[in-house]
Amino acid sequence: MKHSLIFLLAITAVMPAAPGGNDNPRQSRPLADVMADIRKQFDLDLKIPQRLLDGKTLDYADYRIRRYSAEESLRNVLAPFDLMFEYETGKTYRLLAYDHPRRSPAEGAREMQYLAALYKDRAAWEKQARALRPALLAALRLSPMPDAPRAQPILTSERRMDGYRVQNFAIETLPGVFVCGSVYMPGRVAGKCPLVVSPNGHFPGGRYRDDQQIRCAMFARMGAWAVSYDLFAWGESLLQFDASAHRTPMAQTMQILNGIRIIDYFSKLPEIDPDRIAVTGASGGGSQTMMLAAIDDRVGVSVPVVMVSAHFDGGCPCESGQPIHLAAGGMNNVELAAxxxxxxxxxxxDGGDWTAGVPDVEYPFLRHVYGLYGKTEAVANVHFPREGHDYGPSKRKAVYSFLAAHLGMDLTAAQNAKGEIDESACTVEPVEALLAFGPNGGFLPARAIKGMKQLDKIFESAE
Structure with missing residues (x-):
């Protein structure tokens, strides 16, 4: 088994006992005992939270076990309880409750075959695309789009680095709701610059981590304005919302709205070329990248990193909490990217997460859709089979080259005398230096709202 296998088991009713009772005591057994037998029969290492087994009894248990397949046996036994399992490595499987964003790689591959046959020509694809965009906005509760506050962004003083400048900002995206971040700008400005929006993913340290700062600093050294900002209910957003708010469907709405508002503000600055806007982020930032490119035509170039997958939609509610994957009859993240x-x-x-099959499964579909426009050369895949889930140095190097080619950025500014990508001139600042509202949020405006109840009222009044 080369790839993780995740099987969604959505059958919710336990098979009723046979009429007249059950005379065979082995036909109705505690689920814990059945799992113990499967573990022994197939020599498996099963990671099972006890709460998933407590109080569960399975009818016709022995008849559900298939001696030729551990996985088919697990499917048959777990399905009546709305449980699923995830293959980890070797003979190790992890049991978990039904998780709607997850499917198996095999299911993802079958869906891509179905979609390739469904969209045989450009007319068929564009019909779906026209239906998806408004449906996505509706699912996000962004149709109609809430009115933007008229307040000007809060800006800190600039800090000069080697070949670039950094300034922190807070943009009011809804009345009393702020998104905070830092903008990395070229050290010298000659004409209008491209804009690279960099939504953050679920990596420790958030937007303050080393690789996020380095990536944005390199974009700035290459001649772009690069914007890095907090996830909802992360970073400085925690001054307004509890951390638990991040794991709510509204987090997805707010993160996409924040991205739109950031493009609204920066694209109108005299230093920015509105025809050269890109978005790139990894993991949860990749989810935002795909969504922003899908619904906002101002995004001219997109680079989703370690996120495009036919069988995984993003496990955090900030990625799949709203019913976007049910939009227009249903879609997956590959259609979203397309x-x-x-x-x-x-x-x-990369080879270490749910994007392991991209070269063989997801990328061919993207090339198919781009081919409907006669633009197969406009989409590319860089795959790192021996790497894992990150936005690491090799991934950044590939992105530098791609954005330089499509946004007219100066790649030589990112290279040393040998022509190699060199990030050593970038400064990694401490968290305190990147705060828009200062230590302990001392500069948070008095009009700032606090808590999800107030945020819900804003949306309820707008709908």
């Missing part, structure tokens, strides 16, 4: 066609797109994948 909505960027025919605009340039680089999909970055």
């Amino acid at each position: 909505l960027a066609a025919p605009r340039p797109q680089l999909v970055v994948s």
Whole structure:
């Protein structure tokens, strides 16, 4: 088994006992005993939270076990309880409750075959694309789009680095709701610059971590304005919302709205070329990248990193909490990424997560859709089979080259005398230096709302 296998088991009713009772005591057994037998029969290492087994009894248990297949046996036994399992490594499996964003790689591959046959020509694809975009906005509760506050962003003083400048900001995206971040700007400005929006993923340290700062600093050294900002209910957003708010469907709405508002503000600055806007992020930031490119035509180039997958939609409610994957009859993240066609797109994948099959499964579909426009050269995949889930140095190098080619950025500014990508001139600042509202949020405006109840009222009044 080369790839993780995740099987969604959505059958919810336990098979009733046979009429007249059950005379065979082995036909109705505690689920814990059945799992113990499967573990022994197939020599498996099963990671099972006890709460998933407590109080559960399975009818016709022995008849559900298939001696030729551990996985088919697990499917048959767990399905009546709305449970699923995930293959980890070797003979290790983990049991978990039904998780709607997850499917098996095999299911993802079958869906991509179905979609390739469904969208045989450009007319068929564009019909779906026209239906998806408004449906996505509706699912996000962004149709109609809430009115934007008229307040000007809060800006800190600039800090000069080697070949670039950094300034922190707070943009009011809804009345009393702020998104905070830092903008990395070229040290010298000659004409209008491209804009690279960099939504953050679920990595320790958030936007303050080393690789996020380095990536944005390199974009700035290459001649772009690069914007890095907090996830909802992360970073400085915690001044307004409890951390638990991040794991709510509204987090997905707010993160996409924050991205739109950031593009609204920065794209109108005299230093920015509104025809050269890109979005790139990894993991949860990759989910935001795909969504922003799908619904906002101002995004001319997109680079979703370690996120495009036919069998995984993103496990955090900030990625799949709203019913976006039910939009227009249903869609997966590959269709979401394809909505960027025919605009340039680089999909970055690796062998250590749910993007392991991209070269063989997801990327061919993207090339198919781009081919409907005669633009197969506009989409590319860089795959790192021996790497894991990150936005590491090799992935960044690929992105630097791609954005330089499509946004007219100066790649030589990112290279040393040998022509190698060199990030050593970038400064990694402490968290305190990147705060828009200062230590302990001392500069948070008095009008700032606090808590999800107040945020819900804003949306209820707008709908």
